[in-house]
Amino acid sequence: MLEVTGIKRGIVIDHISSGKGLKIFQKLNLDKMNTPVVLLINVSSNRLGRKDIIKIQEHIDVDLTMLGLIDQNITVNIIEDEKIVEKVKINIPKKVIGLFTCKNPRCITTIDECAKPEFTLIPNGKIQYQCSYCEELTEYKL
Numbered sequence: 355m356l357e358v359t360g361i362k363r364g365i366v367i368d369h370i371s372s373g374k375g376l377k378i379f380q381k382l383n384l385d386k387m388n389t390p391v392v393l394l395i396n397v398s399s400n401r402l403g404r405k406d407i408i409k410i411q412e413h414i415d416v417d418l419t420m421l422g423l424i425d426q427n428i429t430v431n432i433i434e435d436e437k438i439v440e441k442v443k444i445n446i447p448k449k450v451i452g453l454f455t456c457k458n459p460r461c462i463t464t465i466d467e468c469a470k471p472e473f474t475l476i477p478n479g480k481i482q483y484q485c486s487y488c489e490e491l492t493e494y495k496l
């Protein structure tokens with residue numbers, strides 16, 4: 355398998371479902387970073403068959419809510435001296451502010467730019483969020 359040098363210090367976003375790596379790369383604005391970032395696509399994985407990995411050679415604040423929306427299989431590893439010092443588990447976020455828009459065209463948050471949409475997860479098998487302004491359900495899609 356393709357070996358890629360480990361990083362000394364930084365963040366490894368691992369176990370990304372194959373095909374979602376690029377989306378995450380874009381959503382986290384990693385193309386605008388001044389530090390080396392590696393995106394690996396279709397790496398062999400025991401758990402997932404194929405997976406994507408992102409390595410960032412710096413400690414940045416990764417938007418865990420955004421990651422949770424895109425893919426709940428992800429593990430975020432914090433690397434210090436080439437060792438994993440912390441593993442952050444990703445969960446489906448229960449509350450989301452901003453990250454996507456309400457699907458109701460008459461909702462105040464789609465009309466007024468200043469009103470930030472706020473959503474609460476409705477656990478019903480799908481990943482659906484209820485808008486706190488108009489109560490419309492919106493399913494998050496990439």
Ligand SMILES: [Zn+2]
Nearest residue numbers: 456461485488
């Ligand atoms: Zn709404």
